[in-house]
Amino acid sequence: MKLMVIGLGQCGSRVADEYARLGQRAHGERGTTIVTGTFAVNTDQTDLTGLSHIGSDYMHRILIGGRKTWGHGVGKVNEMGAELAREDGDKVIDAVRTSPLFYQTHAFLLIAGTAGGTGSGAISIIAQMLKERYIGKPVYSLCVLPFEHEEVAELRSVYNTATCLKSIHSVADGVFLADNQRYVRKDASLAMNLSRINRQIVEPFYDLMCAGEVTNVRHVGAKTMDAGDIMQSIDGWTAIGCGSTDIPRGFRFPWELSKTGFREKSGETLRAMQAMDAAVSELSIALNPEDAGRALYLLAAPTKEMSMDIAKGLGDYLRELAENAVIRAGDFPRDRGSVNVTILFSQLAFVQKIRDYYDRASAFAMTQKDRLKETTGRLRDMEDAAKGLPSLI
Ligand SMILES: Nc1nc2c(ncn2[C@@H]2O[C@H](COP(=O)(O)OP(=O)(O)OP(=O)(O)O)[C@@H](O)[C@H]2O)c(=O)[nH]1
Ligand SMILES: [Mg+2]
Structure with a gap:
């Protein structure tokens, strides 16, 4: 994009x-x-x-x-x-x-x-x-x-x-x-x-913006994340985050050679999951993923770190977290480097922090005008709290 x-x-x-x-x-x-x-x-x-x-x-x-x-x-x-x-x-x-x-x-x-x-x-x-x-x-x-x-x-x-x-x-x-x-x-x-x-x-915007713009075929994913996909995923309050996991070096010590193919594969899945976990904990604002109406994830990694299993694993995991969201996914192969996951939660129906700002600002506006009365009960939701605030436009 x-x-x-x-x-x-x-x-x-x-x-x-x-x-x-x-x-x-x-x-x-x-x-x-x-x-x-x-x-x-x-x-x-x-x-x-x-x-x-x-x-x-x-x-x-x-x-x-x-x-x-x-x-x-x-x-x-x-x-x-x-x-x-x-x-x-x-x-x-x-x-x-x-x-x-x-x-x-x-x-x-x-x-x-x-x-x-x-x-x-x-x-x-x-x-x-x-x-x-x-x-x-x-x-x-x-x-x-x-x-x-x-x-x-x-x-x-x-x-x-x-x-x-x-x-x-x-x-x-x-x-x-x-x-x-x-x-x-x-x-x-x-x-x-x-x-x-x-x-x-x-930083979290980097892979996301690059994914749909690279022209080198080696870097074009099976499911490319282009500008259209991203725009479909952004609406209203939005948070973004990315996380990465290092891939162990190519050289192996003799005792590591006995690893079975299965273990190797589960290691790859684990790396992608860890990167997704890191992305969620690094989100740009605290939120509850259940409040998201849209979500998106992008897996950027060397080709051998990306398989249908891994993509499915990540998708299932995100679905558990954000059960009310329409989820879009993409992959972005690269030659080397770590496993990176970018996550975006959007159309958030509720963000505690914003609600708090609205509440505190309404109170502030009232003191400014010298008419702070006993507030009767809490305002119903974020929008109600915002109603009392003047708009700049
Ligand atoms: N992340 C980050 N926050 C900043 C930076 N500079 C200022 N802030 C934050 O931005 C807020 C202040 O806004 P500023 O951008 O300094 O204000 P301004 O838009 O220039 O407006 P005035 O100086 O009041 O005319 C504070 O919350 C600061 O902590 C920055 O480089 N990075
Ligand atoms: Mg200034």
């Missing part, structure tokens, strides 16, 4: 920068194009200069709201981020339209951190503009949720997150959720953590 990627605000731009790197990697390793363009949009001039892989001209690094903020950002007010995107969004549309690979693009991917002001406010406005202009090209979004310490320190982060999610869910064709807190490593510095987290956020 070929995506055109637009990062909004600091977080969004940095993650988009990682997609630019992923695109270069696909060219180098697999001789194919998976990213048709990457753009960074911000109200903050300094943040735009700090990127590494996105083109450094003004068509790729786009400053919005310059006349109002003088390039100094919006200070976490996402209503302001939305307003500036409304005024200057045409700059983004122009850049996208004149991009050389625009017509090869299967879908857009818009990225933002939900807790800030610029990205959180702008993402749904730009998504809507793209949807209106390019009917038929899906618009997906990737929303990065704040760290726990940010939520505790500032309720505004929670409020921005809730209003951003509510707005983008109503416009975008799919919303990937990535929870910063799930990627935290206690022993790393904050800056190290952020760039590592960004790499981890984009």
Whole structure:
């Protein structure tokens, strides 16, 4: 699948920068194009200069709201981020339209951190503009949720997150959720953590996007996962993850040679299962697979690690986990390397974390307006909780 990627605000731009790197990697390793363009949009001039892989001209690094903020950002007010995107969004549309690979693009991917002001406010406005202009090209979004310490320190982060999610869910064709807190490593510095987290956020997209785009016959699977399959599998709240298991070296010690063919085969099945387990535990947000209406898995491995048995084993396993989901599957043979499984759960009917944001943000909105009364009972479901929140679009 070929995506055109637009990062909004600091977080969004940095993650988009990682997609630019992923695109270069696909060219180098697999001789194919998976990213048709990457753009960074911000109200903050300094943040735009700090990127590494996105083109450094003004068509790729786009400053919005310059006349109002003088390039100094919006200070976490996402209503302001939305307003500036409304005024200057045409700059983004122009850049996208004149991009050389625009017509090869299967879908857009818009990225933002939900807790800030610029990205959180702008993402749904730009998504809507793209949807209106390019009917038929899906618009997906990737929303990065704040760290726990940010939520505790500032309720505004929670409020921005809730209003951003509510707005983008109503416009975008799919919303990937990535929870910063799930990627935290206690022993790393904050800056190290952020760039590592960004790499981890984009990594699960690599095999998935490459699988349908490679042309070398040795790498075309029995059941190829093409852009159409992926688009069929994405709808509403979505989580993604990947896991891998190493294949033991080719050299064998004498005592290992006695292994029977059967054992060997079960080892292969086990490796694929372990990779799938790892993918589930590495999902970008905590969820219950039973809440998924759609699911997808992709097995990428050397040909000898892929058989009908293994594919069936993985399919059965996923069916047990996500019993209510329509499941799509694909394989992606490669010459060597590990066994990798990518998993996607979509059309999630419930996500605890979002529900919590909506609840807390409604309470925050009420205190803001100085009319916090005794709340009578809990709101019925996620949508009810969201109803009280203003929309940015
Ligand atoms: N994963 C990840 N999260 C980030 C990164 N930079 C910022 N964040 C998170 O994004 C949220 C803040 O959003 P920013 O992107 O900094 O805000 P912005 O869109 O630039 O908006 P303003 O600066 O408020 O105008 C916080 O939850 C941060 O933890 C990054 O490089 N990677
Ligand atoms: Mg910023």
